[in-house]
Amino acid sequence: MTLEELFAPFGLQAPPLPVRGITLDSRRVEEGFVFVAVPGVPLPHRQPLDGHHFIPEALARGAIAVVGEKDLRLPVPYLKVADSRLALAQLARRLHGEPDRRLFLTGVTGSKGKSTTSALLHHLLQAAGRPTALLSTVGLRLGQEARPSFGHFTTPEAPEVFGFLREAVDRGLVGAVLEVSSHALALKRVEGLAFGVGVFVNFYPDDHLDFHGTPEAYFQAKALLVERSALSVLNTGLPHLEALRARPHLLFGPGGEVFGEGLREEAEGLRFALHTPWGRGEAFLPLLGGYNLENALAASAAALAQGVSLEEVLFGLATFPGIPGRMEIIQKEPFRVVIDFAHTGKSLEAALRTLRRTTRGRLLLVVGAAGERDPRRRQDIGQVAARLADMTFFTEEDHRSEPLEAILEALVKAAEAEGGQYAVVPDRREAIHQALAEARPGDTVLLAGKGHERTLERGTEALPWNEREVALEALRALGL
Numbered sequence: 001m002t003l004e005e006l007f008a009p010f011g012l013q014a015p016p017l018p019v020r021g022i023t024l025d026s027r028r029v030e031e032g033f034v035f036v037a038v039p040g041v042p043l044p045h046r047q048p049l050d051g052h053h054f055i056p057e058a059l060a061r062g063a064i065a066v067v068g069e070k071d072l073r074l075p076v077p078y079l080k081v082a083d084s085r086l087a088l089a090q091l092a093r094r095l096h097g098e099p100d101r102r103l104f105l106t107g108v109t110g111s112k113g114k115s116t117t118s119a120l121l122h123h124l125l126q127a128a129g130r131p132t133a134l135l136s137t138v139g140l141r142l143g144q145e146a147r148p149s150f151g152h153f154t155t156p157e158a159p160e161v162f163g164f165l166r167e168a169v170d171r172g173l174v175g176a177v178l179e180v181s182s183h184a185l186a187l188k189r190v191e192g193l194a195f196g197v198g199v200f201v202n203f204y205p206d207d208h209l210d211f212h213g214t215p216e217a218y219f220q221a222k223a224l225l226v227e228r229s230a231l232s233v234l235n236t237g238l239p240h241l242e243a244l245r246a247r248p249h250l251l252f253g254p255g256g257e258v259f260g261e262g263l264r265e266e267a268e269g270l271r272f273a274l275h276t277p278w279g280r281g282e283a284f285l286p287l288l289g290g291y292n293l294e295n296a297l298a299a300s301a302a303a304l305a306q307g308v309s310l311e312e313v314l315f316g317l318a319t320f321p322g323i324p325g326r327m328e329i330i331q332k333e334p335f336r337v338v339i340d341f342a343h344t345g346k347s348l349e350a351a352l353r354t355l356r357r358t359t360r361g362r363l364l365l366v367v368g369a370a371g372e373r374d375p376r377r378r379q380d381i382g383q384v385a386a387r388l389a390d391m392t393f394f395t396e397e398d399h400r401s402e403p404l405e406a407i408l409e410a411l412v413k414a415a416e417a418e419g420g421q422y423a424v425v426p427d428r429r430e431a432i433h434q435a436l437a438e439a440r441p442g443d444t445v446l447l448a449g450k451g452h453e454r455t456l457e458r459g460t461e462a463l464p465w466n467e468r469e470v471a472l473e474a475l476r477a478l479g480l
Contacts, residue, residue, distance in 0.1 A: 001095055003065055006034070007079060009094070010087075014077040017064050022092055022159050024084075026054035031062035034091065038084040039069065041187070051084070067091065089158040089191035096166040100193050103133075103168060104175035106302055107190070109182065109225045110201025110235075112347055113295040116287070117201050118179040119323050120299040124316035125175065128308045133168035133176040137341075138323050138452045140164065142171050148454060155184030158191065175306075182221040197305055198229025201298050203238055204346060233301045235294070250301050253294065258301040260293050267358060274300060274317075279310045284318045288327045289354040325451025327351065330471050331480065334441040335361070339467050341451025343370065343397070345380025348448055352388040361442030365389035366435045367449050368397030368428070369407050371457075378410040385411075386420025389446075391438065394424050395431035397449040398457040428456065432467075433474045447471060 002016040020032030029035050035058035040048025052068050059066070065077040069084050081087040093100070108118045115137045122134040122141060134141040135156075139149050150156035155178065156164075168176050175196075184190050200222065205215035219239065226232045226244050234244055236253040245251075252258040260272040260283070269286035270293060285296050300313050308316075322328065330337040338355060342348040348367065356363055365385055369378040385392040394411045396404055408424055415422050425431035432447060439445050447467055450456070456465035 006095060010079055012079045022095055024051055024088055026057040029058045029061040029063050033063050034065045035063040036084055036088045037068035085188040086191055089188050092159040092162040093192045096162040099165040099169045105193060105195045106177045106197045107180040107195040107225050108199040109180045109222045111204035113201045114179045116295040116323060116326055117298045118177050120295060120320055121302050122177045123320050124299055124303040124308060124313055127316040128312040131173045133173050135164055136179040142168060143173060155181050155189050158189050161189060180225055182218055185224040186221040195229040197231050197302050198225040199233040199298050199302050200238060202235050231305055233298060250305050252297040252301040258297055260297055263290060263293055265290050276304055276310060278304055281310055281314045283314055286320060291350050331475060335439040335443040337445045337471055339447045342448045344377055345384045348381055349384045355444050355446060359444040361440060362390040364435050364439055364443060364445045365392045366395060366431050366447045368395045369411055370397050371399035371402030371407060378407060379414045382411040382414025383418050386415040386418035392422040393431040393435045394422055395428045396426055400457050429470055432470050436474045
């Protein structure tokens with residue numbers, strides 16, 4: 001597409017130069033790119049950046065046009081808009097040929113379980129013979145081909161979203177499952193997408209308040225997915241359910257049309273009776289944690305709503321391979337080692353309670369708290385660790401621009417108020433080595449907070465990181 005064609009709907013005349021890409025990150029600009037200057041998001045822990053300040057860098061790197069919200073005179077075509085984020089999504093969608101029109105889109109949102117539900121739904125669709133893409137925190141899939149995720153964002157920026165959907169179309173896929181965060185909805189990263197099915201897994205009002213400000217604003221951001229979906233799959237436990245039910249919907253959970261009964265937690269996974277409007281069947285899901293029943297019901301309901309048969313759903317549940325970094329068992333004997341992404345007090349509590357039920361000995365924990373996130377998380381994590389783990393190794397987890405010492409101090413203060421046993425080991429690799437060296441037969445060691453992520457952010461550096469490889473390295477050092 002040329003710059004002339006890209007800007008034509010906006011009424012700006014531009015030369016017919018070929019456009020090679022579009023971005024809001026000046027560091028990613030290359031020759032032939034359009035740079036969109038986006039004002040930063042104000043957060044309590046830092047001053048926002050303003051993309052308009054990075055226009056000179058973008059031009060130096062080869063930007064052939066700029067989009068922004070200010071009155072500017074530039075040596076390249078400049079499109080002034082009222083909302084740069086909205087323009088970014090509109091331009092990215094146009095540049096990639098509106099790929100969403102040729103895919104059946106399913107969006108998955110919720111406070112917890114988005115990644116598991118998204119990956120499980122993708123697996124159910126694939127197992128039923130429906131070639132589908134997956135865009136998720138834990139990674140990307142084009143059919144069965146796996147790729148790393150775009151970064152720490154649950155949902156990447158609009159150019160990456162539409163570029164990925166374009167590739168899905170080019171591969172001949174028929175649908176895409178997108179994990180959609182409240183940030184993505186509020187910041188217009190998925191603007192312009194119409195979802196065939198929108199799944200609202202659950203809602204916890206005390207998360208992401210540093211960004212949204214109030215639980216009401218947080219909920220309303222997530223509810224945008226329902227407004228943009230032809231059919232919504234809703235948890236019966238959601239607040240404001242009556243308002244959400246004003247649109248076409250399918251309910252899951254207690255009192256819903258899709259529900260589970262007789263849950264049995266076994267060493268290898270979950271067994272339950274799956275009840276649906278399409279029939280009833282005995283289900284097995286090879287995942288640890290009773291909370292995964294909610295994710296299984298959400299994914300099953302969304303698959304059934306898309307025409308997948310009950311028999312195909314039951315087969316897909318039983319053959320689900322799991323998700324890297326989500327209650328991932330690295331070693332079973334002589335002591336168990338588990339990696340999980342739990343990085344809030346609630347998710348950490350769920351993981352620890354699940355593992356306690358099948359741990360013969362002690363429950364050891366390695367955990368930290370991220371910088372540039374709601375500081376209340378630190379208190380929650382420290383208190384949960386002290387109450388539910390026998391020994392905790394407090395360590396780093398992406399402290400970013402915040403002093404690691406201050407984060408560790410907050411964790412320790414919360415743990416001491418609960419009387420927990422702990423050690424402070426600032427280096428995460430060393431903390432993992434120490435925790436595994438401390439473990440005895442029958443113990444469980446939970447490495448929490450990093451999960452699938454492939455970087456560890458120290459200050460301004462994003463260092464390569466693989467929690468699984470570090471754990472295996474420590475086990476080899478112990479001769480295991």
